[in-house]
Amino acid sequence: MGRPPDPARREATLARATDYVLAHGLAGLSLRPLAAALGTSPRMLLYDFGSKQELVSAVLAEARRRGATRLAENLPPEAGSPEERLRGIWAWISAPERAPYVRLIFEVHADGLARPENYPDRAEAITNWFDTLGATFRDIATTPDDTVTPTLVMAVIRGLLFDLTTTGDRHRTDRALDRFCELLR
Amino acid sequence: MGRPPDPARREATLARATDYVLAHGLAGLSLRPLAAALGTSPRMLLYDFGSKQELVSAVLAEARRRGATRLAENLPPEAGSPEERLRGIWAWISAPERAPYVRLIFEVHADGLARPENYPDRAEAITNWFDTLGATFRDIATTPDDTVTPTLVMAVIRGLLFDLTTTGDRHRTDRALDRFCELLR
């Protein structure tokens, strides 16, 4: 007896809260403006998520989920040479449409350096990428369980993203990726 | 006539505030705890620096100055092969003693993505590194004004620092740098 719970509301709120965080960033996130933008109240956010920290965790998990889905959609591992695949990854991740995700990645990383206790599984996100990239670049790996090649590829991508988001110099960063591709041959 | 100003106080405060920021990070920086740790008061911090934002700018400038000095001290550009120099840079910047600086770099970068208006010269920091690294790797540059090689080298270093600070896996990141050195030959 009694009124039945509505689990769909929490999910809908989570989806729209993730949109909001991607648009506005994590740094200055505050419950009242978030609730106002979502047409709800801080009261309801806490009712559904328990605390701000848990809400943030849920949002980050959702953002990760979305990113992984988009990546999987746009990167069929069987297409073309390793070089073409690397260029494809770079073109995709460095596109302006991915800027909100890229910013969130760097924001979470920086926040994790300041407050590691909030990110008990921060190494896991890296490991997940390796599984994907390890498979994508299996043919240039030196051994079947080579983690060094994906580490280097990821480092180049993240380092160039750092540069691009700081300087906005797309031409120079694109050419640096060209240079890396040449080295890989 | 009148009591003479004491410019040394501001400098001493700036030096110790920089120590504090390097130790505690930029993210949650607050005037009251900072002043307490420095044995002064928020009142005096604002008296000397005008506003928190100006204090932060001064601290970041000081931290940059220190980093540049340390880098110049530890990296004579004339020593050894390019590969040895790259390994030297990596060994130096990835050492645990540099962790506060590395964290600050990533914190400032992330903050700049969220609030670009606070960092009118954010591209400049990158450019400065290029002057240093461009000189350090002049012999592997393709042309005298080659900016692509330093861009790639810096990207690898920053990308591996991102990885190392997230996973703490020094062995894997070290080996990824080895791999990059092989590619450069």
Next chain:
DNA sequence: CTATTATTGAAACAGTCGTACCATATATTG
């Protein structure tokens, strides 16, 4: 209907934040 459970609004609490105001102390010059 009543009982029960979920949902939601309004307000307040306890704290932090950067900063401004006002008075006072201190050190110097004439």
Next chain:
DNA sequence: CAATATATGGTACGACTGTTTCAATAATAG
């Protein structure tokens, strides 16, 4: 000494924070 400029302490303001408390509403079951 008085006059003057710098250096400080104390305090409070207004805005914000996450969270809690209290009450009211809504929807279902019996």
